[in-house]
Amino acid sequence: MNDVGLFSIYNCGVPLHYAVDIKPDYAGLAVFEVAAQGTMSGMAGVMPWADLRSYLETPPSFGNNAGFVDMAYDEVLIPDLPGLAHGGIYKGRSYIFEAGMRGADEIVDFSLIDIALGQNGRPLPWRNRFAQSAREKVDLSFRHRARAQIANALVLFMPIKAPFDQVRIEVLCEQDPILLNGTVIAGRIDDALIPKDGQWFKQFYFHAVATGVVTVPAGGRAEVPIALTWNGDGALCSHTITLKLESDAGYLPKRRLTTGPNGTGSFVVDALGLAASDRIAVKLNTEHYTAIGKIVVEVV
Numbered sequence: 387m388n389d390v391g392l393f394s395i396y397n398c399g400v401p402l403h404y405a406v407d408i409k410p411d412y413a414g415l416a417v418f419e420v421a422a423q424g425t426m427s428g429m430a431g432v433m434p435w436a437d438l439r440s441y442l443e444t445p446p447s448f449g450n451n452a453g454f455v456d457m458a459y460d461e462v463l464i465p466d467l468p469g470l471a472h473g474g475i476y477k478g479r480s481y482i483f484e485a486g487m488r489g490a491d492e493i494v495d496f497s498l499i500d501i502a503l504g505q506n507g508r509p510l511p512w513r514n515r516f517a518q519s520a521r522e523k524v525d526l527s528f529r530h531r532a533r534a535q536i537a538n539a540l541v542l543f544m545p546i547k548a549p550f551d552q553v554r555i556e557v558l559c560e561q562d563p564i565l566l567n568g569t570v571i572a573g574r575i576d577d578a579l580i581p582k583d584g585q586w587f588k589q590f591y592f593h594a595v596a597t598g599v600v601t602v603p604a605g606g607r608a609e610v611p612i613a614l615t616w617n618g619d620g621a622l623c624s625h626t627i628t629l630k631l632e633s634d635a636g637y638l639p640k641r642r643l644t645t646g647p648n649g650t651g652s653f654v655v656d657a658l659g660l661a662a663s664d665r666i667a668v669k670l671n672t673e674h675y676t677a678i679g680k681i682v683v684e685v686v
Contacts, residue, residue, distance in 0.1 A: 391551075391572025395558045398577035402507060403467070403474050404539065405442055405564035406557055407481075410549035412451075414481035414566075415501045415540045415557070416442050417509050418467060418474030428463035428475045435466045438476060443566050446479065451486030453511045455479070460508075468564055480509035482542075484550065491517050495627050496672040497544040498587055502536040510536060517674040526584035545591040546625055554590055592616050592623040594670045594679025597650070601684045602636070602657045602666070610681060612670070614649035623649045629670045629678070636666040636683070643670070660685045 392408055405416040426432075438459060446456040457478045465473035480501045484493065491514070493499070498515045515530055531538065543554040557563050562571060580586050592614045602608035614623035628644045637656040645651040655666055662685055670679040 389572065390554050392569060393554065393556045394562050394571055394574045395556050395577050395580070396560060396562075396574060398558050398560070400537075400539075400558050400560055402477075402503075402539075402559070403470055403561070403563070404557055404559055405479075405566055406540065406569055407443070407445070407566035408551050408555060408569045409567065410551050411484045412445055412481055413501070413540070413542060413550040413555065414442075414445060414479055415509055416479035416564075416566075417477040417503065417507065417539070418464065418470070419477055419507060420470055421463060421465075421467075421473045421475055423472050425463060425465075425472060425475075429461040430459065431462055433459065433462045433464055433476075435464050435468065438462070438464055439566070442479065445481055445483075451481075451483035452488070453480070453482055453486055455509055455511055456481070457508075469561055477508045480511060482512040482550070489517070491673045493544070493547060494673060495545070495547050495625070496591065496675050496678065497542075497547070499542040499544060500536075500538065501540040502531070502534075503539050505535055509539065514674075516672075527587065528582075528584045541587075543587060543590045545623075589618040592625075592649075592678065594629065594681070596681045600681060601686045602655055604657055604660055604662050604664075604685050607654060607656045608683065609652050609654050610668070610683060611652045612643070612645075612650065612679065612681065614645060625649050627672070629672060631668055631670060633666055633668045635664065636660055636685075638668070655683055657683075657685045662686055 403418040407414040448454050460478050462476050467474040501512050502510050504510050538558050541556045594612050597613045598611040616623050631641045637658050639654050643651050643653045664685040666683040668681045669677045
């Protein structure tokens with residue numbers, strides 16, 4: 387299992403400053419543009435940090451907690467903003483609420499949730515990257531951001547659905563963010579140490595593997611045992627999840643597999659109409675992520 391908590395990813399060239407608020411039932415990001423020396427006011431005036439902090443430490447309420455971006459006090463200058471020599475221009479905040487109105491496949495097992503920034507540097511409403519890109523099967527993080535024209539800010543890694551303070555969260559920043567409501571930083575990572583292959587997220591998730599001999603007699607039936615294992619260290623992932631099955635040959639009597647609490651299960655495959663030396667490739671998918679496992683069954 388991956389480490390949990392808030393991690394600061396520094397040395398990544400982000401020209402913004404953030405404030406972060408993490409609680410079991412919500413996660414929020416406030417964005418600030420670095421003010422230039424001599425800046426006297428923002429387009430919305432000036433506000434002391436103590437006043438804005440009081441506002442930011444009260445999560446926004448839109449009646450349904452659906453995740454709208456809160457733009458109150460947008461473009462106000464905070465001359466005494468912590469961490470910046472000349473203060474910062476506030477650009478708004480975005481929150482995700484566990485109990486907010488949402489789609490059925492947005493906050494579920496095997497999710498990756500972004501609070502990203504648009505081209506104007508303002509925060510966007512949260513989104514589940516895997517659900518959003520499921521149809522196009524955009525796996526690489528760089529490609530996803532390019533097609534959506536967004537920039538990473540706060541990322542919640544959620545291989546297993548859990549309260550937000552019990553998942554791994556990364557904030558991309560040049561310096562540690564301002565921490566609201568007792569939020570703490572669990573660790574700091576130099577961005578130069580992160581591989582630039584767009585696959586950083588995968589180590590924090592799990593996949594499915596066969597745990598027994600995977601052969602089936604021609605025209606016959608076999609049961610294929612599987613287990614969930616963590617990508618990072620190969621340890622067993624003890625979790626109950628329902629997976630979708632699809633095959634390129636043969637027949638699957640059931641196309642859903644629910645693992646037990648220990649992360650194991652099995653599915654049945656029929657080799658109807660197949661001959662020895664044929665192969666049946668079975669993909670195991672989550673609700674919106676394709677192929678967390680691919681098991682090849684040999685026909686003998």
